[in-house]
Amino acid sequence: MGKLLEMTAVLTGLPGTGDFARGVHPPERKTLAQDAAIEVMPPPAQVVIPLLQHTGAPCEPVVKVKDEVKLGDKIGDATGFISAPVHASINGSVLMPSVTTLPNGRHVKTIPIKAGPDQLAGDALKSEVLGGNWPTSGLERFAPDQIATAARDAGLVGLGGAAFPTHVKLVRNEKRPVDTLLVNGCECEPYLTSDYRLMLEFPGPVVTGALLAAQAAGAKQIVVAIEDNKPAAADAMRKAAEGTAVKIAVVHTKYPMGGERQVIPAVLKREVPTGGLPLDVGVVVINVATAAALARAVVRGKALTHRVVTVTGAGIARPKNVLVPVGISYQELIDFCGGLTPDAARVIAGGPMMGFTVADLKVPVTKGTSGVTVLTHADLARVDETACVRCGRCVDVCPLHLVPTKLALASKVEDWDLAKKYHLLACCECGCCAYTCPAAIPLVQLMRKGKAQMPR
Amino acid sequence: MTDEAKKEEQQAPKAEAAAPVLHVAPGPHAFSTSLTTRRMMFDVLLALVPVFAASLWQFRLYTVIQLVICMVSALLAETLFTAMRKKPILIRDGSALVTGAILAFSLPAKAPWYVGAVGSFVAIGIGKVIFGGLGQNIFNPAMLGRAFVMIAFPAFLGATAYVVPDAAIDGLSRATPLTTLKQLGQNTGLLPLFLGTTNGSLGETSALACLLGGAYLCLRRTASWEIPAGIVSAVAAIAGLMQWLAPVAGWTVLHELFSGALLFGAFYIATDPVTSPLTPRGKFVFGLGVGALVMLIRKLSGYPEGVMFAVLIMNAVVPLINQWTIPTPVGGVVLEKKS
Numbered sequence: 001m002g003k004l005l006e007m008t009a010v011l012t013g014l015p016g017t018g019d020f021a022r023g024v025h026p027p028e029r030k031t032l033a034q035d036a037a038i039e040v041m042p043p044p045a046q047v048v049i050p051l052l053q054h055t056g057a058p059c060e061p062v063v064k065v066k067d068e069v070k071l072g073d074k075i076g077d078a079t080g081f082i083s084a085p086v087h088a089s090i091n092g093s094v095l096m097p098s099v100t101t102l103p104n105g106r107h108v109k110t111i112p113i114k115a116g117p118d119q120l121a122g123d124a125l126k127s128e129v130l131g132g133n134w135p136t137s138g139l140e141r142f143a144p145d146q147i148a149t150a151a152r153d154a155g156l157v158g159l160g161g162a163a164f165p166t167h168v169k170l171v172r173n174e175k176r177p178v179d180t181l182l183v184n185g186c187e188c189e190p191y192l193t194s195d196y197r198l199m200l201e202f203p204g205p206v207v208t209g210a211l212l213a214a215q216a217a218g219a220k221q222i223v224v225a226i227e228d229n230k231p232a233a234a235d236a237m238r239k240a241a242e243g244t245a246v247k248i249a250v251v252h253t254k255y256p257m258g259g260e261r262q263v264i265p266a267v268l269k270r271e272v273p274t275g276g277l278p279l280d281v282g283v284v285v286i287n288v289a290t291a292a293a294l295a296r297a298v299v300r301g302k303a304l305t306h307r308v309v310t311v312t313g314a315g316i317a318r319p320k321n322v323l324v325p326v327g328i329s330y331q332e333l334i335d336f337c338g339g340l341t342p343d344a345a346r347v348i349a350g351g352p353m354m355g356f357t358v359a360d361l362k363v364p365v366t367k368g369t370s371g372v373t374v375l376t377h378a379d380l381a382r383v384d385e386t387a388c389v390r391c392g393r394c395v396d397v398c399p400l401h402l403v404p405t406k407l408a409l410a411s412k413v414e415d416w417d418l419a420k421k422y423h424l425l426a427c428c429e430c431g432c433c434a435y436t437c438p439a440a441i442p443l444v445q446l447m448r449k450g451k452a453q454m455p456r
Numbered sequence: 457m458t459d460e461a462k463k464e465e466q467q468a469p470k471a472e473a474a475a476p477v478l479h480v481a482p483g484p485h486a487f488s489t490s491l492t493t494r495r496m497m498f499d500v501l502l503a504l505v506p507v508f509a510a511s512l513w514q515f516r517l518y519t520v521i522q523l524v525i526c527m528v529s530a531l532l533a534e535t536l537f538t539a540m541r542k543k544p545i546l547i548r549d550g551s552a553l554v555t556g557a558i559l560a561f562s563l564p565a566k567a568p569w570y571v572g573a574v575g576s577f578v579a580i581g582i583g584k585v586i587f588g589g590l591g592q593n594i595f596n597p598a599m600l601g602r603a604f605v606m607i608a609f610p611a612f613l614g615a616t617a618y619v620v621p622d623a624a625i626d627g628l629s630r631a632t633p634l635t636t637l638k639q640l641g642q643n644t645g646l647l648p649l650f651l652g653t654t655n656g657s658l659g660e661t662s663a664l665a666c667l668l669g670g671a672y673l674c675l676r677r678t679a680s681w682e683i684p685a686g687i688v689s690a691v692a693a694i695a696g697l698m699q700w701l702a703p704v705a706g707w708t709v710l711h712e713l714f715s716g717a718l719l720f721g722a723f724y725i726a727t728d729p730v731t732s733p734l735t736p737r738g739k740f741v742f743g744l745g746v747g748a749l750v751m752l753i754r755k756l757s758g759y760p761e762g763v764m765f766a767v768l769i770m771n772a773v774v775p776l777i778n779q780w781t782i783p784t785p786v787g788g789v790v791l792e793k794k795s
Contacts, residue, residue: 021786024488026486026488027486261786261787265786273787273788274785274786274787274788274789275787276787315476340476341476342476343476344476344478345477345478345479346478346479346480346481346485347478348483348485352483352484352485352486353483353484353485353486354483354484355483355485356483357478357479357480357481357483357485358478358480359478359480361478373485379485379486380479380485382487382489383492383494386492386493386494386546386549386590387589387590387591387592388591389493389496389551389590389591389729389730390591390729390730390732390734391496391678391729392680392729392733392734392735392736392739393491393677395734395735395736395783396677396736400785400786400787401783401784401785401786402783402785403734403735403782403783405734406734406778421782422782423782423789426787431483431484431486434483434484434487435484435486435487435488436487436488436491437487438491438492438493438496439492439493439591440487440492442482444482444483444484445482445483448482
């Protein structure tokens with residue numbers, strides 16, 4: 001069982017080594033769901049669409065109660081440049097708006113939609129979202145700003161988890177030209193396999209989306225980065241990308257390879273400045289699922305209404321990769337996968353390293369939900385927190401070369417001079433330090449608190 | 457209330473109990489279980505096994521007696537002092553045992569029982585608990601305890617205290633290699649130094665045992681290799697320089713490295729994570745400092761050996777080293793926002 005196949009980094013024609021300094025190797029646990037082909041969920045009776053599913057300003061509703069809406073209709077419009085509209089993910093009628101608290105702690109307004117009688121379902125839905133033919137030539141007919149506008153109108157956000165509005169990255173900036181589009185298929189979070197299944201089963205839309213994104217951003221070079229624990233996905237992508245400008249880079253399997261600040265040096269040997277963006281080094285990074293959604297938005301004119309979610313972990317009866325409408329509840333999704341096992345202890349939105357725990361299974365799945373990981377008491381068994389013995393293990397694993405124990409201490413005692421001296425704001429909260437800490441100190445939590453409290 | 461409603465109410469809690477209770481906690485939700493603080497302490501004890509074996513061979517029962525005295529005293533001291541601070545007593549973490557063992561191995565075989573006992577109480581009480589317990593102390597507790605007894609009982613820890621003329625054990629009747637070098641200009645062979653058939657503190661005589669245990673500690677990364685690397689580099693460089701400028705017949709760099717408490721100190725004492733710097737670079741600098749001070753004390757002071765004082769002095773410099781070696785984050789330093 002274990003690993004799929006041993007492979008090594010392959011980066012033909014690229015300056016990177018396929019690796020970055022430090023980081024950790026948590027158990028991958030991808031075998032739980034990696035062989036489960038993407039399934040389509042039966043249409044739900046209701047969806048609840050949050051008006052804020054992205055990083056940025058929340059949407060304003062553009063529908064009223066009792067309005068009839070169709071799949072893909074805009075129901076909330078973006079209110080600023082860094083914002084993304086939201087759309088109906090089923091056919092139905094609008095119910096009373098309400099509020100919900102998302103797993104990341106944000107309290108947001110929602111628009112519930114009650115399902116109507118006829119719905120696009122099953123294979124028809126799957127083929128509309130991901131299947132069919134995806135052109136790799138003749139894409140010049142889409143002008144760069146046309147692609148960016150389509151991304152914005154489709155409500156496209158980063159599907160890797162951070163949910164940053166995609167059109168912001170694709171709009172050309174004369175002052176900061178882009179030369180490389182990096183499509184992120186690393187999926188370094190343990191357990192999660194949604195990007196893997198997408199690349200394996202539907203590499204077509206990923207390649208088309210990559211070509212379109214590069215055209216929009218003005219990038220000459222297009223690279224898809226895939227960790228070497230997913231050789232089947234790399235092969236499928238290589239085949240689909242044949243004859244196009246898209247290159248496949250196989251990088252080492254190491255957490256957090258999927259982070260922008262790790263994958264860019266690993267592939268391109270460029271360092272993103274602290275506090276800056278990949279754009280500062282001429283790179284735009286989008287996730288493979290985002291690329292596929294961009295292809296659907298531009299070529300088929302469809303909004304981002306569905307996504308692939310991995311439902312996995314020892315606390316789930318039947319781990320699966322599921323194509324779900326945005327706004328479905330965690331409860332329904334978990335029930336579709338056989339429900340929780342009796343020893344389930346923690347439901348996580350995302351993977352175990354950077355995911356947030358879900359307190360209420362009635363909350364909706366959003367655009368940024370890449371997975372639902374359910375851990376058991378056995379997974380979470382751990383020694384109690386003890387004093388820091390300054391062993392420096394956190395320093396040895398921090399991919400950004402910070403000193404987490406000092407940052408945690410500074411945050412704890414609210415010593416902001418010390419926090420600044422040790423570069424608290426550079427922390428990306430990847431969790432390598434807390435994963436490693438022999439004293440079980442909640443380093444990430446402390447630093448997160450410090451970042452929120454520190455006067456800027 | 458109807459009967460049916462009552463029934464439902466009775467059943468409701470049952471149904472809830474059947475569903476798993478979900479917990480909420482901050483991430484990450486995965487953690488490495490390969491290392492805990494307790495495991496680190498037991499790693500040190502495990503790494504001391506070759507040292508114990510070499511010491512048992514050379515000093516026989518004296519080793520066992522000193523170990524028992526120091527480890528039991530350390531546990532007692534830990535219990536007593538933490539109880540006085542009204543803090544939970546955490547002797548299960550094994551840190552007191554490590555302090556006791558390191559102290560025992562740094563004492564001469566014939567030191568009276570109260571030397572080890574007083575040393576342990578000072579090590580734990582003044583060296584550690586007063587600062588706030590595990591992880592808070594500035595100075596290496598075992599070395600602080602040893603420094604205290606060395607000054608309090610100079611007769612039992614000075615160079616002459618190591619020599620027991622009428623001892624049944626052969627090794628004990630001779631002066632330590634560094635003393636013979638300093639006072640008589642006599643050399644000790646490399647092989648006895650390597651194997652540990654010389655006189656000295658209980659744990660320091662065998663270079664081989666220290667290298668074996670030290671390799672284990674470094675491979676487990678319980679000890680950071682940067683520290684012994686720094687110490688050995690500094691000692692080798694200075695000894696090499698001295699050998700070139702003012703050669704002593706038969707005394708080489710290897711003699712300098714294998715004699716005294718150098719390797720024991722490099723692998724087991726200076727590597728105490730609490731009292732050494734945090735970053736790899738800082739650790740190497742710390743090692744260089746310890747090594748340089750050892751050579752300074754060995755060559756220019758009245759003492760034949762200087763590992764203890766070198767470690768204690770460098771402990772005091774650790775906060776400074778940490779300041780000097782704040783690593784630059786990947787991507788450079790965050791620029792202050794212009795407001």
